[in-house]
Amino acid sequence: MSEILRVEDVEKYYGNKGNLTKALNHISFTVDSGEFVGVMGASGSGKTTLLNCISTIDTVTNGRIFIGGDNITSLKPRQLSKFRREQLGFIFQDFNLLDTLTAYENIALALTILKRSPKEIERKVDAVARQLDITGVLKKYPYQMSGGQKQRVASARAIVTDPALVLADEPTGALDSKSAQMLLESFETLNKTLGATIMMVTHDAFTASYCHRILFIKDGKLFHELIRGTDTRKQFFDKIIEVVSLLGGDNRDVI
């Protein structure tokens, strides 16, 4: 499998000389195409900072990040937004759907800003909606949908452009357990049938148990790595809990 993401010795500092916070401290890892990777860690461990740096929303202090072979740390702002809309898909905790647009239009927006033709837009939106089982809500506005539906629409928007990498930041954070389960199953579908590469930040062990590989972060450093391999989800979940308790920190966050 080809390598899609390479994080090389990345550092991110906040604050000034007198009061320096190292949010990321010499962190390195790679993600291959078609992987479903989880990033776990307690609050303040730097997992969201990591995601922001990879998603080019934030800049690194030191080190390099390659996505699909491009060094994104050396891109100019204009190139960054181009890169973002062409290579990345985003799923946020609070959905970030535009409340003035219908579900269909929200998904289509990702394609219109790429200046795709109306025919292609129609075809792609319909296809992705079928995959995620949201064909029935396409005409609805966000305020008419449930949280789970909203997050699946957001996922559809993230995946419809065929991005190299889908980044999900606590996607189940605002969902009830049933909706969360449905969403995660959708992620599995996207990953398996469409071959989407997904990187998901979470601090929920159940959510993480859907991943193939989990990176644990503590104090801005890579603390541990867990690979699911042939384990069942239950077994994988137990392993995750073990690591999480090893991680120490704030357990209330974990369970």
Next chain:
Amino acid sequence: MLSKLSFRNVKRSVKDYTVYFITLTFAVAIFFVFNSIGSQEIMNILNESQRPYLEILDNLMSSISVFISVVLGFLIIFANNFLIKKRKKELGIYTTLGMSKTGVSFILFIETLLIGVLSLVVGLLVGIFLSQGLSLLTAKLFDVAMTEFHFVFSLDAMVKTVLYFGVIFLCVILFNIITVSRYKLIDLIYGGRKNQTLKTRNLTVSVILFILSVISLGVAYYLIIQNKLMAFDSQFLWSLILGAVGTLLFFMSLSGFALKLVKSSKRLYFRKLNMFTMRQINSKVNTTFISMTMICLMLFLTIGMLSTGLGITTALKNDVKFLTPYGVTAQISYDSNEIKDDPDLKSMFEKSGIDFDQYIEDYYQYKIYQPGDTMENMMSEAGLEKLPDALQPWATMPVLSIGVSDLNRLLEMQGKDGNYQLEENQCILLTDKRDLDPYVNEYFAQNRTVPYNGQEYEIKLDSIQPEVVVNSYQSMNYLMVVLPDDKLDAGPNNEFTLMLNANFKGDAEKAEKVFADLNSGRSGLILKPEGYEGPFSQYVITQQDVINNTAGILTMAIFIGIYIGFVFLITSAAVLALQQLSEAADNRQRYLILRKIGVEEKMISQSIFIQIFIYFCIPLFLAIIHSVVGIYVANNVVAIFGKSDTWITSAFTGGLLLVVYGLYFLATYTGYKNILKSKSLV
């Protein structure tokens, strides 16, 4: 400590305050300029007969200023309210940190004071410069040359401006204190987060409403064009009602209609951010159509008032030279039964101590007869039922007559070649209205004779002659009959006025003043025959008098038009700008989402530009259409006063409007972008 905080706040939120500050500065400047008329340099240059007009204007401006200050007061309070709303959270934090409500009020007090003083100073500076320009404009309107230019500063106007705006700021401060004391802490802190339910109107309903609005506007236009502003009847009233309702429906449904239209073309709808932009406009119009309607009507009023006012006055000015061909016209009317012999006007002037020969080069005394005929009864006697519309306003005015040899002599005084000849029972028709005679010519071409003073006359010439036999302020003798000399007093009714036209010698300024005094009656009824006690009237109209009078009216109309129009304009523009800016704060989240999913900055700017452009332009656009119809109709009214091209004056109005409106547009656009930029992506 608190005042330090206030200073920092003002400095920090300069961007938020831009529109507020621009509005205050404009308001102060315009208020100062129009209240400083009385003490401007121009007052020293105008002569004694011109000055009273400016004094009247000065008084008028003072009265209007009271009304203006109320409008501005409301505007400033509205703008201030917008700023407070935006800073709810900040104020909430102060309170949570333990600051008392008095403390918070004090901060706001200092801030208001700071902004107030700053805008007063800048506004006054701008005003002082603008008032010099106003002096030049006044000089131009009165046709006097400003040989030397003095920089004049009006202390009175400054004191007045500071006083009026002081009161307004005091109201703002009071308002702030009340607002702060009524807020609950929870409202302040969660002020930014409100559960806004998105109201969406059914698009089909929008389309139906839009069609209805177009129909009602069309009917309103049709009715007003039929009405011609000639009668304030039910037709006129319906036109107003339908116009207002149509405008309201238009703004209510336009965005929905446009959305439906754009949606029908997938190529257009699914292109870049078009979809987002259209939805954005639609979601806003639903909540702001009432204010857009108000703004549209206000703009219409401004454009209409300025251009029609200017049109009427330029019409007057155009005609003034034509209507005053003589240096002076003196006229007395009295009961001719009591005084059998015609008094000699020249000797009467001399008797009252005016050295007639010293001033007058050439003069002629004659009579104008008024047998009581009106255009209406002349026409009906001739068997014609109804006058054409264009003649209606003059239908009941008396039709006067003059002898043909008198006319020839008067034309000679004007330096024209007067040799009209009439046979018995022939007449010539005159008019002092140059621009409307095609109507009348056409009318009399069908009818070759007219009845006048109990006798039938044959019309000698094919067309009506545009000639003026007396100085007058505006066209009065729409139709005048020139008769053979012996026919003048041959009818049953021989009422007449005694006239004298004269031209001044060489430098006429002194003579001008002597005779102008007679007009205003300052010297009493000096032309009254000795011993006569019956009904009597006396008019002395000098050429310069009429010119000054016209300039006076012109100046008044232009100044009042600009003053009120300008205030309306900044009110509309400021309300529009503030509304957009408060939308920007509410919509920050949406733009953040767009940026996160990788929309280019340029595309976002474009979308914002389109939204604000449409917001500013749609009310302006409809107001312009209203105005085009309005001016078209008003041209008929303006024509009563004389020949004028309202379109030219409209261009001036348009220029002024574009500058002010454009400034607000730019301030809004940059302000909008700044509000969105202030939050980073993370």
